[in-house]
Amino acid sequence: MNATLDITALQEEILRLKAERNALILAHNYQLPEVQDIADVLGDSLALARAAARTDADVIVFCGVHFMAETAAILNPDKVVLLPDLEAGCSLADSITADELRAWKAEHPGAVVVAYVNTSAEVKAESDYCCTSSNAVQVVQAIPEDKEILFLPDMFLGSYVQRVTGRKNMHIWMGECHVHAGIQPLQVQTVVKEHPRAELLVHPECGCSTSNMMLVAEGVLPAERTKILSTGGMLQHARQSQAEEFVVATEVGILHQMEKQNPGKRFIPANPDAVCPFMKKITLAKVRDALRENKHVITVPADIAARARTAIERMIAIG
Known part of the structure; x- marks a missing residue:
């Protein structure tokens, strides 16, 4: 009390x-x-x-x-x-520095840099576009197909975007969110088997996202009940879906809103230990x-902010 x-x-x-x-x-x-x-x-x-x-x-x-x-x-x-x-x-934002990005750009002159919003202001200032998990696919699709792309820093989101868009000239930085990386395919499969009528909602940052896409293609996971979505997309889908159970593969904090917005529906974490301490x-x-x-x-220093703002405004405008 x-x-x-x-x-x-x-x-x-x-x-x-x-x-x-x-x-x-x-x-x-x-x-x-x-x-x-x-x-x-x-x-x-x-x-x-x-x-x-x-x-x-x-x-x-x-x-x-x-x-x-x-x-x-x-x-x-x-x-x-x-x-x-x-x-x-943020462990993901810490996985690339501005110096590392400048060196990567030097190896690929003329490439378009797409930075996930989970990056520092200095990294954004070195980027052409920012994106989030909700609009990463649309941002990449907005870039001419003949343009080489450097996508950073999340390798799982990057792999997902590359698979969806089919872009062959896209290079992906090998960074990860330690919480999402810890949600593994076997865990997801086990929980889905325990709840055969549940829909599976997967964040594209998850270590299981690309594997899950392949498992869907192979028929191991049910295609009609597997959705790869941003957190905002998960909340919207949960409200609109007729399903009564959902297995949720992302940080467990989202379950509070899912339960609050959907009384009578049940939400099961794919990994109950997926907690971001930050x-x-x-x-x-x-x-x-x-x-x-x-x-x-x-x-944010004015010079860095001015350069980063263009990439952020492009993110806001797309999707």
């Missing part, structure tokens, strides 16, 4: 501070349930970037990870962007402190 009272009191204080500061709270689908519940906008990286681009709030509190707050700061140079915990990083860094107390004490202001 005391924990419930504490959560309620914190949420009420956050709402009061938010009104006083004309603030917007953005939260990713992987955040703690109580943080999701106080967000003005809850969504995947693309939805949150679009919300950041169009807001008239004075302050943006980003309940996500560092690269997301950087993206909001790039889109809103005149606003205060707060990240409640500076330790909310996404769970942000708590209600830290959100309150961010609003009360201006913790922690995220800024």
Whole structure:
């Protein structure tokens, strides 16, 4: 009971501070349930970037990870962007540096660089396009077929995009999200067998995504019940589907919204240990402190922001 009272009191204080500061709270689908519940906008990286681009709030509190707050700061140079915990990083974003990208570009002069949004501002500044899992296929399809493509940093999303688009001149950086990489094909097959009527929803960052596409082609997994989707796409599909059970292959934080939006339907994690420790860094107390004490202001140097903004705006415009 005391924990419930504490959560309620914190949420009420956050709402009061938010009104006083004309603030917007953005939260990713992987955040703690109580943080999701106080967000003005809850969504995947693309939805949150679009919300950041169009807001008239004075302050943006980003309940996500560092690269997301950087993206909001790039889109809103005149606003205060707060990240409640500076330790909310991303193993995938850390898998490539700007120096490494510059060296890769030197090996492929003239190639078009497509950077997943899970990258630092410096990497985005070296890129031609950004993308998210919701529009990566469409971004690659928007690039002339004769253009060589460098896709980074997620090898699983890159392999998925290459398979869907059929692009032969696409090079893929060998990075990964350690949480999604840990969701393995055998785990997925086992859970699907235990729930034979369930639909399978797979995030394309998962270590099992490309394998699952092959297993679908081979008839091991049911083609009509297997969907590879972004987190936003998963939520939308779960609402629209007539299925009553879903096996979900992504970070388990999304299950809170799935259950909240779909009473009566059942959602089973493909791997219940798929928990991102970085996404769970942000708590209600830290959100309150961010609003009360201006913790922690995220800024991007003007020259880097100017170069990165073009790639981000292309991402927002496509799909």
